Amino acid sequence: GSGLVMLHPADVTNPGITEVHAAVQDVKELFRHVHENGLTPIDHQNGNKVLTEPVIRPWGDIQFELEDLDGHRWAFTERGE
Secondary structure, three states, X not given: OOOOEEEEOOOOOOOOOOEEEEEOOOHHHHHHHHXXXXXXXXXXXXXOEEOOOOEEOOOOXXXXXXXXXXXXXXXXXEOOO
């Protein structure tokens, strides 16, 4: 299949912390898998709020994020309609 990965530069408030965006085919299925395996999906745009389901961004994408052990964020996104 096809794929898309985007890197966002570290921001001034979190120097050295990067964010990786990965476009996925079925974000809800990935969210279920992540949750079932004990990981904690978050929404950094809302203060790292713990999620019970992916969020829909104002531009229509469906997304959730994970934070790795080094504090880097991984965003998993399905393009909205």
